[in-house]
Amino acid sequence: MSIPQFMRFVDIRTKFTSMLPVCIGVLYALYYFNSFNFLNTLIFFIATVLLDFTTTAINVLVDYQTASVNSLERESNIMGRENIPEKLVIYYIFGMLLLYFILGFILVARTDLALLPLGIISAIIAVTYTYGPIALSRMPLGELFSGPPLGLGIIFISIFVNYREELILSLSFQDNTFLLLGDWLMILIIIFVSLPQVLLISNIVLANNICDLEQDVGNHRFTLVYHLGKEKSIRLYNWLTYGSYVTLALPILFGWLPRIMLLIYPTLIFVHRQVKLFNQKQDKSETFITSVKSFLAFTLVEIILFVIAILWTTF
Template sequence: MSVKTFFKLVEIQTKLASLFPFLLGTLFAVYYFNAFDLINTLLFFIAMIIFDMTTTAINNLMDYQKAKDQGYKDEVNVIGQENIPEKRIIHLIISMLVAATFLGLMLVVRTNIILLIIGAACFFIGVFYTFGPVPISRMPLGEPISGLVMGFGIFFIAAFVNINDPTLLSLVFAEQNFILEGNMVSIIALFFVSLPTVLLIANIMLANNTCDLEEDVVNHRYTLPFYIGKKQAVQLFNVLVYLSYLVIILAVLLRLLHPILLLILGTIVPMRRNLAAYNAKQVKSETFVVSIKNIVLFSSSEVFLLALSLLFK
């Protein structure tokens, strides 16, 4: 398998959805908690990218195997396009899963065993998002679950491995007893600040499912747009974008973020142009990219401003 084919299989261009919550979680740990651990950050970054590629490969394999439309299998799915043997993909998936698990266990040793539970939950959801008799991605739960696991899960772990403070969240065993300790205010702060990425990542799945609605029905995938209708799905897409801006404003008012983050409001003008293009038509080859442009525009601005805010602490 060539590198180009591998990148198509794992859809390397979609890894921005993992990169942004990782960067934001790391920067927020530095800004809000005054904490940074380079080794833990690098270990988590590599494990996160490998696991993200694993879940995408599983997704493409499941879509190929479960497809009812032969045209989709041969011409749309990368496995049929590139004529990749299924056994080779399975071996690749297992190898990447083992590598990500090994790196995750290294992080557990370096932090706290509670990370094992959090990581296992993310692994479970990631694998069964597209695998199994009733994958999550083929249900109306795909959007909120993908948003929460990637938008908040990655953000939280990126911050957690840097903070490495038992007062944030820890699990300690003492003979037959165990102690679960955490700081509710800090955890709520992490969740609230992660919300823009939660919403924008959910929007990527929402746009994908809206554009693929007719094709999904043919292939027996009944996602959220099937249940609420295409018109309401488009309206929800817009609402989630504007809610992202509202969260930033509230986070500044609550003193979770520096006031310089309010400059992100300057991206509303190009964002409105993106939304207008998407609202006009929902075609996978033409306007799905709007959901990617939105998260790049919003989250790259947020990353830059959050990094800049470190200079004004």
């Protein structure tokens, strides 16, 4: 498989939902703790992208295998369209998972044992999201197991691997006992700082499921949208979008985020237009992109403002 073909296979265009939260976590560690570890960040970034690639690869493989032979779905799948052998895809999946765990163990050795269960849980979610007898994406759990791991999980670990001077979370063993210690206030702060990302990433999955409702039901995939109904799901989509701006206010108010983050709120004008477009029509090829645009408008401005705040405090 050539590099361009591999990039199409893992759909590199969609990886911003894992890459950008890493940036936010690193920038937060720089701003709040004045701490940055380049090697830890690089290892974690590569491991995160590898796990995201693995999730996409499993999803493509499962969709290809479950499609009827000679069906339009199989022909439109990149494996059928570009004649990529199943065996090769399986080798890539296991190879990427193996490399993910190798990098993870290196990172655990460089930080703390508390990172190990976090990494294992992330891998389990990534694999079972589309694979297995009870795939998470086929149940009303897709949003729950996408937003929190990608939003909160990635940001938390990005901060964790960069700030080791004081305790955020630590796990140790002695004989038959284990000791888990953590700074509950710091963990709570990270949760509130991450909430906008959690809501916006969950919203991308929700928008995708709204657009694919009929197709999903035909493929026996009963997502949250199926259980709520389309009208209530669109209402939830609106709440999650605007809720990201509401939840941003608390960390700014308590000084957990710099006051310059208030400049994110003007993006609400653009985001409101995107929400209106999606409310009018829910189509995968035309309006699904509005959820992505809302996420990018919020997140890219947040990253830019973080950089400005860090430069301001530095110089």
